[in-house]
Amino acid sequence: MNKLDAQRQKEIQQAEELLFAGPQALGFAKGLFQGHFVADWVMPYPRIPEAQEGELVQTLAELRKFLNEELDAAEIDRQADIPRSVIDGLGRTGVLGLTAPKEYGGRGFSQMANCEVLEEIGRRCASTSVFVNAHHSIGIRALLLFGTHEQKQRWLPKLVTGEQLGAFALTEREAGSDAANVQMQARPSEDGSHFILNGEKRYITNAAIAHELTVMARTPVPGSNKTAVTAFLVTPDMPGFEMLEARMPKTGIKGTATGRFALRDVKVPKENILGPIGKGLKVALTVLDFGRTTFGACCTGAAKTCLELAIAHANTRRQFSKTLGEFELVKKKIARIAADAYAMEAMTTVTASFIDRGLEDYMLETAMLKVFTTERLWECINDVFQIYGGSAYFTDLPLERMLRDARINQIGEGANEVLTSFIALVGMRGPGMEFKEIYDMMMKPSRDGMSKAWAAGKNRLNAAIRVPDVPVQSEELAEHARQLGRLIWRFNFAVNRALIMYREPILDMQLVQERIANAAMDLFASTCVLSRIDGDIQLIGRNGDTAPPEHAAADLFLRQSFRRIRGFLAGLTDNDDEAVIAAAKSCLASGSARTAS
């Protein structure tokens, strides 16, 4: 085995240990890759339980009042700071500890309710929504999910009110997208009472204003010369904590404090370990699932603002004796923003409901939500920017700020390319394992292998001959449901074909992975939209209301999404991949030659 293969085997083993521990119920997205429509997770469309509804409505009303009166997004951007009065107000309205249990001073809200609140903030100010995410979605999440009762009792009461703030510190110079490559070291003290941390972290939101940081560092694995990542709770008053740069100047979300810090022989008591020792990467991935879900909510809020701004301008600005809204190319943009905003909300709600309902594994769905909503929001902002023409370019309107602010979304909490590849590979693992059982059996027959291969073969065959049923309630959606079922069947066929055709090299074929992941994301988005309209129609039927105008946008979304899926699948066999790789290779080689000369 050469060095590269050995490294690949090591990576695969690490990923297997990290991502696929123990038997789990089949989630929705993994089901898609198997050719199944796991209806129970997505239908009927999830709603906030009545018991929580009242408290949510009241919180939203208080929050809106506060934001309308106190939040000035333009000023936050100009001053590159979120005033303490805003942080205090968010604390007062409960936003900074919304999902924390009541016994520790939080509100005990579900993720679905939390997402509604985050959407409201995301509508107005991306700096503020990223700040809240950094504190509540990821900063204190490891403590909420993995902390002991003593740890929670000690730290949470001040964190949930905003008296103290949290941050999540994973990224380092050598551990960006390659998050497993954390270099910060945590050496146990001789008496075992504490760990001594050394290393640097960069690009950490809230680092300079946080009182509690969840820090990832490498600890020795007992009985071996290996190390594994462990999560520590670090406070900036610990001797040896050095803030290298409190506020790194940046393009957008300027109100957030993004910093670099070093830990130099910082003694962290063993009581500050969060979660099992050596399981920090699992902690980090779980924390990021929550961050990616609220990312979806914030992007939904911003997309709704895009829609409002687009409608307002298209109805009032006149050129060629017509309002802009009378031109088809402007109509097209508005329709697309409306369709995407509807889908983003539906996808966020469904994903949040997975967390609330206790699905064990939702990492595929949160990754899909993050990539889908951040990419769509970027398009939405680009479209509304275009509708505003030259005026969008000037700083008296919010659009240039929104454009700058939105750019981080495709990079932070997992760059979209990395997540796209992750979606395809994690999704394809299920059917891939089944093919492996069949292949292994053919190569090396055994009694045990025979029964596994039989089960795998039956499952693959079932998926190949059966178009999954998409059970909608509303008659008018039956055709969309039929089309969706058929596309899932075609998707499964394409996944099987790619696995059989490319086998292990598919692990490196990102152009193939991208099409598969894009198709899967649109299948998930369409499902959420279909479920949402279905739920709405049923509700309207019961209440005798008329259909809201957004149903036209939802219908458009489904049509466009289905068309995109067909395009992604067609691209698997009709593409310019070889030419793309050849052109890139020659550019990269010419760059190396230039650097060398």
Ligand SMILES: Cc1cc2nc3c(=O)[nH]c(=O)nc-3n(C[C@H](O)[C@H](O)[C@H](O)COP(=O)(O)OP(=O)(O)OC[C@H]3O[C@@H](n4cnc5c(N)ncnc54)[C@H](O)[C@@H]3O)c2cc1C
């Ligand atoms: C404003 C801001 C706030 C942040 N806040 C936090 C925080 O609070 N906590 C924290 O821990 N981190 C934070 N980060 C770090 C952020 O998560 C990283 O920037 C991100 O994970 C990408 O890492 P990187 O910047 O090192 O880019 P790199 O890893 O160098 O990647 C650069 C680009 O290369 C491409 N790429 C990389 N790997 C692959 C691959 N496998 N396949 C295909 N393409 C690939 C992608 O296009 C990627 O965008 C923040 C970053 C910013 C800018």
